[in-house]
Amino acid sequence: MMEREEEKEVVGVSVLHGGMIITMDEEQRVYRDGGIVVEHDKIKAIGQSADILAEFSDVADSIVDLSGHILLPGFINTHVHSSQQMARGIADDVDLMTWLHERIWPYESNMSEQDSYLSTLLCGIELIHSGVTCFAEAGGQHVSGMARAVGLLGLRACLTQSTMDSGHGLPPSWATRTTHQCIQSQKDNYHKYHNTAQGRIRIWFAIRQIMNSTPRLLIQTRDAATQLNTGIHMHVAEIPHENQLVMDVHKIDHGTVTYLDR
Template sequence: MSLRLRAPIVLPCDAACSVLRDAVVDIGADGRILHCGPTATAPASDAPVRLLTGILMPGLVNTHAHSPMTVLRGMGDNLPLIRWLTEVIWPAEGKLTGQDVYAGMVLGSVEMLRAGVTTSAEMYFHGEDVARAIIDTGARGVIAPAVLDGLGMDWRKMLADISTWIDADGLRFGPGERVELGYGPHSAYTLPPAALTEVAEAARQRDALVQIHVAESLPEDQTQRAEHGSVPALLAKVGFFGGRVLAAHSVHLSDTDIALYADNGVGVAHCPGSNTKLASGIARLTDLRAAGVAIGLGTDGPASNDDLDLWEDMRLAAQLARVSTMDPTALGAADTLLLATRGGAQALHRNDIGALEAGRWADLVHVGIDDPAFAAGLDVPDTHLIANLVWAAGSRTVCDVWVAGEQVVADREPTRIDRTEAQAMAGKVTTRLLA
């Protein structure tokens, strides 16, 4: 049904990061936004009105996650990336069934929704089970089933399976187009150059997003760097660019690499929490932004972060940008908020999420203000308000969440899934893996 949400503060997350006071968001019966603006100038509407206290804003966009790894959380702690993958994670993942992945994704989806994350870009195995979990929880997902070579995996079959799935079900499907399909070539160090070329060609034919790990840590791609100079140079050489490409991490980039990204419209998923926990390095966020590269924030997997709370990555991204440049103005609160919303949509090459604008999906978050972060209330200058939201509030202040106009979190609890049952289902998987 149509609905009008009215709040004392609405943050549309437009390019200027405007603050609207006493404003409304009108939601159509199709789950898309009809109007966002001040109450005084809102169009006439006979839709029911829900009055909210606090702040209404777009759902956060997690541009890089492996959320089913909630069942692997805590495993391999204190190991660097490559040892963490080869000694702990990949062997454990080899034991996961489709139902295990479903359980992990349900829990991950619930965790993100309660934190106000409405969209996540997922790279994982058993893609159909990931999609089933996203639809069941009511979230939104951009799913890139993984493509790897070795470890008993056939990259050609994995690639063909994804193409067949997209050709059968379409690029987007589900209520409110909750699921988008794409391709997930893991990295240049787990796939031969020919595979990278073929994946990119298949994706361009279907206008599908390609998600790939790039230059996450120094030890991972020594062979590729020695032969081609850098992973972005290799990707350019094999014809990987030219379509919708999302490069996750992208920590160790040269000026030339950044220029390649900018020239080819590559989006970046910046994952500061995972990068620091695994000691992978600090991405050149300010340089990427200065070059005009579309950047969003990602949590990475809940076994390497170890949570799916994008609010934490917001703060960490800004703090690392400041300390790495020794510039306290390197990334302000408003720009940080946009990275987690509008910027995330741009990095995913999407213009239908990430902001409260007519025509976009009504993916919204209601932030409550009964919290120490808002001790002075809402009657403070706009810049002060956004600073409190970004630096002090956090996921604990998220009260209600809508995806495609449907309320999927009410008073901090999911409406479609029993959280206790979700935790128990995932916990059984972890217990079995640890036995």
């Protein structure tokens, strides 16, 4: 409903001029004094300010002076923990394992669906403020809540559910999850939310980290993502301890990357 109301306010033809435009197109064109014409939600023309103003001023519903501004395509943030937006300050200045086991996982495992929604909403507002138009979630809690927020925010997102099926440090509510449940719940999320929000939401699979994954989870995640033609988001080789553990447990010469490559 809100999106419809917002759509009504979109001006038909907007002319923006006088700014530096970095197109990032195939020719890497940059206009130091550039103009751009936007019709509804599509870019219709781009060029030198003088040319754009001469050709489109008469048909413009709004003309915006961008002097002193730089215009460029939206950024893509490739690693975001939208769940942790509301956790700022609870885990400063501690090593990774303390951070995960004693601070972040107890916090994340107690999040409600509404918490996921609100946290993603706040996170998304900050992303938009930073010029981000698309983000990859590194492993959040309630995908339904995240999807609701992304729908409202207007961002594009590859959403994932934090997934672990073994290992140390898991809060009680996570420790009982079987490999099958981990895979099935992500497949369910895929079928419910993939390509929703006018196609802005993609559902990927997630592996939180190798220290909390059975080999079975790794293989089944790969197979499920391949079958559904979607992506996987995983933390890899975050700290030396992780690589050493992988070398010791799996009897290989190098760390996580080498192990996954096998």
